[in-house]
Amino acid sequence: DAGVIQSPRHEVTEMGQEVTLRCKPISGHNSLFWYRQTMMRGLELLIYFNNNVPIDDSGMPEDRFSAKMPNASFSTLKIQPSEPRDSAVYFCASSLGSTGQNEKLFFGSGTQLSVL
Amino acid sequence: GNSVTQMEGPVTLSEEAFLTINCTYTATGYPSLFWYVQYPGEGLQLLLKATKADDKGSNKGFEATYRKETTSFHLEKGSVQVSDSAVYFCALSDPNFNKFYFGSGTKLNVKP
Numbered sequence: 178d179a180g181v182i183q184s185p186r187h188e189v190t191e192m193g194q195e196v197t198l199r200c201k202p203i204s205g206h207n208s209l210f211w212y213r214q215t216m217m218r219g220l221e222l223l224i225y226f227n228n229n230v231p232i233d234d235s236g237m238p239e240d241r242f243s244a245k246m247p248n249a250s251f252s253t254l255k256i257q258p259s260e261p262r263d264s265a266v267y268f269c270a271s272s273l274g275s276t277g278q279n280e281k282l283f284f285g286s287g288t289q290l291s292v293l
Numbered sequence: 294g295n296s297v298t299q300m301e302g303p304v305t306l307s308e309e310a311f312l313t314i315n316c317t318y319t320a321t322g323y324p325s326l327f328w329y330v331q332y333p334g335e336g337l338q339l340l341l342k343a344t345k346a347d348d349k350g351s352n353k354g355f356e357a358t359y360r361k362e363t364t365s366f367h368l369e370k371g372s373v374q375v376s377d378s379a380v381y382f383c384a385l386s387d388p389n390f391n392k393f394y395f396g397s398g399t400k401l402n403v404k405p
Contacts, residue, residue, distance in 0.1 A: 181336070210393075219395065219396070219397040219398060220337075220382065220395040220397075220398070222392060222393065225392070233392065268336055268337070270336070270337075281327070281339045281342065282329075282337070282339070282393060284336030284337045284338070285336050286334070286335055286336050287335075287336055
């Protein structure tokens with residue numbers, strides 16, 4: 178199994194530009210999570226999906242952030258317009274069931290986003 | 294609410310030293326507890342887990358015991374290696390909220 182695949186690995190963009198991060202979860206997993214990691218705030222859950230449906234987006238910082246999961250094998254996290262304070266590592270993770278079943282998370286390698 | 298607190302790093306040890314990374318939690322339900330490890334440039338990987346009180350999780354020489362009375366899940370290893378240098382995250386999963394809650398991470402540096 179290839180694991181959770183994220184792209185791009187690195188993204189450098191200018192303030193005001195649209196940024197799209199992509200994630201392919203492990204085949205057969207039905208829960209998908211987007212996390213943001215910064216030195217100041219650590220690892221923050223932004224949003225998670227179960228069976229392609231957004232369950233909890235309370236961690237999405239503001240309307241500039243949006244996430245979609247059009248099918249079981251693909252999700253995107255979009256920032257429009259981007260700002261320097263969005264600079265962080267963004268991780269996608271998937272699990273076989275919901276975390277209510279104490280399933281472990283499998284993380285991708287992350288996307289390092291730098292907004293200049 | 295649910296939260297995880299772990300000791301601040303970095304922790305610097307010599308090879309073969311004993312390791313303890315403290316983790317305490319607050320939870321409204323009956324959580325499972327986890328330790329994840331993040332190597333440089335990579336995502337987090339599950340290191341070990343415990344699903345109920347008094348359970349001990351273990352993997353690669355690391356151990357942690359779920360202590361409900363002290364709401365703790367401290368990570369220990371008897372003899373660390375340089376290859377253990379990484380960031381370690383304590384986490385809990387609350388079935389009532391279908392979420393993982395992560396601590397802030399503790400960076401471990403092991404010197405030869």
